[in-house]
Amino acid sequence: SAAARRAIARVEQVTFGGDVPWSGNRFFEGETEHCINGQIAASGAYFGVNVRPLIERLLAGQLSDGGWNCDSDSEHGSFNTTICVLEALLEYEMSFGGEAAITMARQAGEGYLLERHLFCRKSTGDTIFVDRHDKRGSFAAPAFFQLAFPPWWHYNILRAxxxxxxxxxxxxxxxxxxxxxxxxxxxxxxxxxxxxxxxGTMPVDLGEYPGEAGRWNTLQAMRVLSRFGKSPA
Incomplete structure (x- = not known):
């Protein structure tokens, strides 16, 4: 719509500030962390913004296990970063068409999650109870089963x-x-x-709080079950 195009044009002029290496970058130029760049690229691609330079950086950052990690010293992927990048690659392909390199990278990233059944350790097959990146989760409430909207850079099974x-x-x-x-x-x-x-800071208060029914989680869950051909009933 014309309103959406006007809004995106304004976002394109936004620049990062602060005492960081990416200070001065325009919003859709991104920063250094793959999880953040994945979210930026996904939103940009959805609205038809040319985020190809970000996509190239994400492709270059893929690790040998198929995943991605915001920790530049890590040799292993993380659930959180991998889902952010996968969403970006898929959105880019849906908006601009598939390419062999992007499709192959995306399939390898999917393999990273599927090998772990979306919530397990590959080495043991055990459920991951605590997310070591943000220390959330417990035996009673495993981290990746905790649904949240907006998820920001965090992974959960509904998002996957x-x-x-x-x-x-x-x-x-x-x-x-x-x-x-x-x-x-x-x-x-x-x-x-x-x-x-x-x-995280939202421009509006969604009025949804832990322990209460979540409209956005409900919408997404029903959409997922419908696509999988499973009745939510």
Whole structure:
């Protein structure tokens, strides 16, 4: 729409500030962390912005296990960063068309998550209870089962399932465990909770708080189950 184009034109003029190496960069030029650049590239691609330079940087940052990590010293991917980059690559392909290099990178990133069944350690197959990046989660409430909107850079099974439902990967058996957990989290009134609020500033107050029904989580969960051909009932 014309209103959306005007808004994007304003965002394109926004620059990063502060005493950081990327100070002065325009918004869609991004910064240094793949998780942030993934979110920027995904939003830009959705609105038709040329984010190709960011996509190239994301492709160059892929690790040998197929994932991505904001920790430049790490040799292993992280769930959080990988989902941010995957969303960006998929959005770019949907907006500008597929390319072999992007598709191959995206499929390798999908493999990183699928090998871990979306919430497990690859080495043992055990559920990951605590996210070592932000220390959230516990035995009673595993980190990646905690649903949140907006998720910012944080990973959860609903976000991952939404990605796989959009990328037409709904028949992989390694998604079944995450789907079962998502369905088990449905409240008796048919909705899903806002389990946690991540730190971040929204331009408007969504009026959703931990322990209460979350409209956005409910919408996304119902959309996911519909795409997977599973009734939310």
């Amino acid at each position: 399932l939404d990605y796989f439902s959009r990328s037409a990967k709904t028949h992989d058996e390694r998604l079944h465990g995450a789907l079962a957990h998502l369905k088990s989290k449905r409240r008796t009134d048919g909705r899903w909770n806002q389990d946690i609020l991540h730190r």
